[in-house]
Amino acid sequence: MTDLTPQVRLERAKEASRATAALTSDDKTRVLESIAVALEQNAPRIIEANAADIVRGRESGIGESLIDRLRLDEKRVSALAAAVREVAALADPVGRVVGGHRMPNGVSLEQVRVPFGVVGAIYEARPNVTVDIAALALRSGNAVVLRGGSAALESNTVLVAIMREALESAGLTAEAIQTVDDFGRDGAKALMHGRGFIDVLVPRGSAGLIETVVTESTVPVIETGAGVVHIVLDESAPDDWARDIVVNAKVQRPSVCNAVETVLVHRQAAPRLIPLVASALQSEGVAIHGDDIVAGLVSNVIPATEEDWATEYLSLDIAMKVVDSLDDALEHIRRYSTGHTESIISTDSRSIERFLAEVDSAVVMANASTRFTDGGEFGFGAEVGISTQKLHARGPMGLAELTSTKWLARGSGQTRG
């Protein structure tokens, strides 16, 4: 497809979005099944392309953890196909009537869910995002334009080619799935400036990538942000809840955005909770970056700097700080939180209700692990990402968040008086 400009790809996606918007749920199920089958049948082709990415990655010295995120083996290709089938099984949001009434003059008004049109996605590293986003976009009746990470270029090229073949074999135009990977930086630029062609752009990846997309785009963006996630251990926090929830929120999967990064401990509870929680963390291999009080209560504490409070470690590191009051904890969160998820551990209903009311984050919890901020856990079946902005979607996004609405008005000659 290298004979085209990125703009032509956007135009083709827009044109194809008319066809995807007209698909019934049954059509979409059929199209997605044909993609799942194509992925399975073409596993060797995918793995071969992926091997080339991995060789290139090794040569350019990207770390083993990135290599692992990049890798597609037979099992992972099967998982890709399974994920597509899961999306195919989700309820179709398109056509759902979400509002409406009859106007006093008799005009009937109906607000219905419709596809956005064209969903753009800019993301990094993992090639499974290529398939996930395409499946979610199609299930919600959208065409999609993808821009994946250059490290996964060969894998993504083959995945897109296979999905496009599957679209055609299912009787839909291949143009409903586009990539601009082959245009490098110009491809991303075209997406970010695709006014009139890209109806919504979803960046997924590092804070730097998201910042670039948000500030540079002239198309509407859903910011799926970083998580500098806090847990507050209130004066009344029970030992077991404090320990179990902090350990779970840090250790169960440290590399994801809903993992806790900072623990704020009420001064009155510090001597009781900090040794307990810290030793549980340390026995799981977590490095503690703490303030002076923490360092006085626990051994092997790395002195925390200003930078620690603002850091999304995404690793077995945690920042720990003593606060004088709930007010101080709220002030710290206002200053350093990225508005993703915060949780308070407390049995004092006044503290809990203040925390739930005053913390301005997508998900605010009491006495639960921050790891629950997740589309699957929230019952959405699949996750487009976790929005940290307030416009359109906030928190875990399901399929409905990839749709817009339109108003249908049916009259019989009414005019306005």
Added chain:
Amino acid sequence: MTDLTPQVRLERAKEASRATAALTSDDKTRVLESIAVALEQNAPRIIEANAADIVRGRESGIGESLIDRLRLDEKRVSALAAAVREVAALADPVGRVVGGHRMPNGVSLEQVRVPFGVVGAIYEARPNVTVDIAALALRSGNAVVLRGGSAALESNTVLVAIMREALESAGLTAEAIQTVDDFGRDGAKALMHGRGFIDVLVPRGSAGLIETVVTESTVPVIETGAGVVHIVLDESAPDDWARDIVVNAKVQRPSVCNAVETVLVHRQAAPRLIPLVASALQSEGVAIHGDDIVAGLVSNVIPATEEDWATEYLSLDIAMKVVDSLDDALEHIRRYSTGHTESIISTDSRSIERFLAEVDSAVVMANASTRFTDGGEFGFGAEVGISTQKLHARGPMGLAELTSTKWLARGSGQTRG
């Protein structure tokens, strides 16, 4: 307030938004009533400031229609206060539970409406927007930062000062209403780049203003766009519906975005409908810009150029074109519509359903006047604007569209397995 930078105003608004978010509905009703009273009591002060704007406007030679939009007399000040009271009477969207369930592990999940935080507005000419937007923002629990048109600078300065005084007299911080008018272009720039301070920015005004705000902003924007609004007269369109709806949609208030700008007439119906509709329009003083066929059927037709199809006249002008088929009409709309409102006049259910399904606009109508696209007509009680984007809000926006949601999770020690 000229000793401050625009950024300081944004910071103060953000700080004040914590106070506005915590207000109960009763508090907000009381605050708005105190604003309404203050506007009434300070009518002479407002009218005096407004007179200075009008003198300046006359000197700089802005036209009489702009002067009229600018003018505030005693009656209009009363209308301002009345509008604030109408907003005060609207149901408060904040705190409404819009979703939720109990997770299988017992964690209770609740999705509730919360204020955005700080609403920014950039608008032109009419000083009543200053009061309208401030009232709507406060009713929905938001602080607001205003940037009005320079033509209304004196009026807006006094209106903001009066509203701020009223906030204080009602026991709320004055900082919940800010203006950056005194910083000119820098004020608008600060709003557009106020990441972390402006949660949503609403531009209201000309296509040029909106384009600038959309392309320059790094904060989330709700585009309240221009309306190149179409009516399609299908082959089956009844004479009376065609004539009455087109005339109403053009003439009842030509200067607004939901007024029709282009009429597309099915070739088979052209000899029957065009003379009828055109003469009704011409007898109301409408100038018809038509293609050759229209010119052959009606006298005094101005030859339409490519530019006419893309023009939002906002005046007693209308473009009229003959199309060969519904497909041609849909193609024309795809090309020239701004996605605001389109209506088909037809009794053929196949044409109607295709039109409703395929036209990708905020409001799609059959057999009704496009003038019904309006927050008041839709039953919202007040209107923030009409969104022509697909993200967050589409079509007329009510108070709920000035809110976001957040998820509250209440557990009892749950961790993720």
